[in-house]
Amino acid sequence: MLSNDQPQERFVGLDTSQNTVIDIGGRPIYLQEFARICSDVVCNSFIPSLYNKLSDREISVPQVNLSETINAEGTRAILLRPGSPWTRGRVRLRLVVEFEAEQAESKTGGSPLDDIWGDVGS
DSSP states (O other): OOOTOOOOOOEEETTTOOOOOSSSSEEEEEEEHHHHHHHHHHIIIIIHHHHHHHTHHHOOOOOOHHHHSTTTOOOOEEEETTSOOOOOEOOOOOOOEEEEOSSSOOOSSSSSHHHOSSSSOO
């Protein structure tokens, strides 16, 4: 819950299922591809590191279960909240790509992507 003295979040989540393009560093890439690469990095580096950290604390979680947490279906888990009984369900980790616009977008004709891609379909 946000208090009145905290700044309002200006970043908005981006839908990676659309044909949105992002340019980070001078080369446009489809947002969906960028998110897939980020997900691969999470699988290949974050999950093994998390497994090792949990093992260091003698918390036994099969590495395959941790890997399943980043899949769309998640992995089976049981949740205990204060004042509530144990609840069976699934848990997943989500990588969210967010964006904060520097200025209001113009409402002129044409797409800003025309400058990047040109008239590919013409």
